[in-house]
Amino acid sequence: MLELRNVTKAVGAAEHISDVSLTLQHGSLNVLLGPTLSGKTSLMRLMAGLDVPTSGSIWFDGQNVTGVPVQKRKIAMVYQQFINYPAMTVYENIASPLRVAGIEQARIDSQVREAAALLKLTPYLDRTPLSLSGGQQQRTALARAIVKNASLVLLD
Known part of the structure; x- marks a missing residue:
């Protein structure tokens, strides 16, 4: 289970994510809907550990993973603009x-x-x-x- 507890993400004076709390259950399919620039990708980057929230916390299977780098999480992220290493097969x-x-x-x-x-x-x-x-x-x-x-x- 992934939980976001009162997560906020600010960049400079601009607040990109404001006080978001949500819970995603194991085995569920969840969809984030919103217009362009509404914060969907920013929210997923926080979930993945690519970014750290300004405030609030992120919990995965009962453990606080706020600030834990992406390499130490069992999370995969695929972007709409897929990223592959061009020099590799x-x-x-x-x-x-x-x-x-x-x-x-x-x-x-x-x-x-x-x-x-x-x-x-x-x-x-x-x-x-x-x-x-x-x-x-x-x-x-x-x-x-x-x-x-x-x-x-x-x-x-």
């Missing part, structure tokens, strides 16, 4: 979070191939992202999130 892009986590190569290979098959990327594993269509690039970013086996996946 699709295989290496998908494998990158597993390598950072110190997973053994045989398990990396298995998980990358499983995610690639799920998202119909197997024929493209040796290509670089810039040689792919937009949809294939987006599926590569999704596969990278899937292999992390995250407790929370945020799709912006």
Whole structure:
């Protein structure tokens, strides 16, 4: 369960998020709706640990994770403008979070191939992202999130 408790995020004098409290349950699908610049991405960046709230706290499975960096959270985030490493192959892009986590190569290979098959990327594993269509690039970013086996996946 993810809880935001009275979270505020200010940048300079501008308040981007104001006193937000919400609870997201395990196994649920939640949607943030709002117009452009209403703070949806800012809120997800706080949930992911990419940003720290100015005030309030963020709790994950009963632990206060406010200020805990993204690397130490079991969270994956995929942006609308998907981000892939252009110099790496699709295989290496998908494998990158597993390598950072110190997973053994045989398990990396298995998980990358499983995610690639799920998202119909197997024929493209040796290509670089810039040689792919937009949809294939987006599926590569999704596969990278899937292999992390995250407790929370945020799709912006």
